[in-house]
Amino acid sequence: MTDDPHGDVLTAPLTIEYPFKRTTGPVVGAFLTALREGFLVGIKGSDGRVLVPPTEYDPMTGEDLTEVVEVGPAGTVTTWAWVRHPGSKAPVDRPFAWALIRPDGADTALLGAVDAGAIGSMATGMKVEPVWAEEREGSITDITCWTAVAG
Amino acid sequence: MTEILLPARLQDVEAVRSVRTPASIQYSYTPGQASSRYLKGIAQRKIIGARVEPGAKVYVPPRGADPQLGKPTTEQVEVGDRGTLVSFCVVNVSFHGGTQEIPYTTGNILLDGSDQPIMHLIQECPVDQVRIGMRLEAVWVDDADLGPTMESIRWFRPLDEPDLDVHIPGEDRPLWLDSEEFNQ
Numbered sequence: 242m243t244d245d246p247h248g249d250v251l252t253a254p255l256t257i258e259y260p261f262k263r264t265t266g267p268v269v270g271a272f273l274t275a276l277r278e279g280f281l282v283g284i285k286g287s288d289g290r291v292l293v294p295p296t297e298y299d300p301m302t303g304e305d306l307t308e309v310v311e312v313g314p315a316g317t318v319t320t321w322a323w324v325r326h327p328g329s330k331a332p333v334d335r336p337f338a339w340a341l342i343r344p345d346g347a348d349t350a351l352l353g354a355v356d357a358g359a360i361g362s363m364a365t366g367m368k369v370e371p372v373w374a375e376e377r378e379g380s381i382t383d384i385t386c387w388t389a390v391a392g
Numbered sequence: 393m394t395e396i397l398l399p400a401r402l403q404d405v406e407a408v409r410s411v412r413t414p415a416s417i418q419y420s421y422t423p424g425q426a427s428s429r430y431l432k433g434i435a436q437r438k439i440i441g442a443r444v445e446p447g448a449k450v451y452v453p454p455r456g457a458d459p460q461l462g463k464p465t466t467e468q469v470e471v472g473d474r475g476t477l478v479s480f481c482v483v484n485v486s487f488h489g490g491t492q493e494i495p496y497t498t499g500n501i502l503l504d505g506s507d508q509p510i511m512h513l514i515q516e517c518p519v520d521q522v523r524i525g526m527r528l529e530a531v532w533v534d535d536a537d538l539g540p541t542m543e544s545i546r547w548f549r550p551l552d553e554p555d556l557d558v559h560i561p562g563e564d565r566p567l568w569l570d571s572e573e574f575n576q
Contacts, residue, residue, distance in 0.1 A: 379408035
């Protein structure tokens with residue numbers, strides 16, 4: 242605790258942590274395994290659309306989904322928001338975009354951080370590709386961020 | 393279980409089966425004026441509660457108001473660092489972030505002069521000898537380690553004094569587990 246310079250009130254940093262460990266099941270497990278191996282997978286929905294990240298059940302019909310398919314890894318930005326002041330836990334330590342990215346071959350988009358350098362370099366419809374972490378462990382953070390595809 | 397069809401690249405590698413997703417939230421905590429006074433007292437080995445007026449309940453730690461009277465507790469009252477155990481829990485299961493060796497006891501301790509128990513660790517007493525009504529005293533850290541934190545009290549330990557009958561407010565009977573009245 243430290244004294245408030247403007248009065249007689251104390252303040253102190255306080256961290257609350259929950260150490261969750263979750264089992265993934267075979268579908269989310271396949272997605273995370275693919276991340277560890279350095280590629281992306283989705284799953285075929287009952288109408289043939291490819292969902293990324295893969296879901297265990299069809300979001301429209303509730304049917305079990307079983308056919309895991311490779312997608313991307315490059316994709317298209319479908320929408321985005323620019324972060325001017327990245328927080329301490331942001332994946333990029335300079336201004337970046339949180340974006341929904343539809344991987345090639347997929348019909349849905351997943352959330353990712355695009356390190357575009359400047360807001361003027363961001364555009365809906367731009368092509369991006371993942372930057373893979375050097376050491377991957379089967380986690381969404383195995384993609385450190387996404388960057389624009391050259392050309 | 394439904395069979396999942398995997399692309400060739402995933403068929404010969406070890407599958408991820410679990411994932412750690414720790415959640416952590418960082419706050420800047422302020423205890424407010426009333427509890428700040430209390431914590432500053434702790435840094436000087438003093439336990440300072442507060443009440444609305446003489447005769448009103450003394451709250452430790454003070455939160456700035458008397459919840460029964462609905463009035464600000466403007467009067468500071470120093471209470472003792474000795475007290476009576478009014479309830480306790482023996483912890484037998486370890487947990488993430490736990491720093492004590494199990495089994496150990498945490499207790500609600502009604503400090504002498506206070507009307508509201510505080511929770512703290514009980515040590516220097518085997519867990520099977522902890523009982524409601526036992527008298528306890530605070531064991532403070534060394535002067536150099538004193539600070540505005542409850543960690544300035546290392547734990548409470550038994551006093552060589554007779555146990556007291558403990559009453560729950562509104563219940564006119566002792567809570568002393570092996571007392572005749574309790575077991576009737």
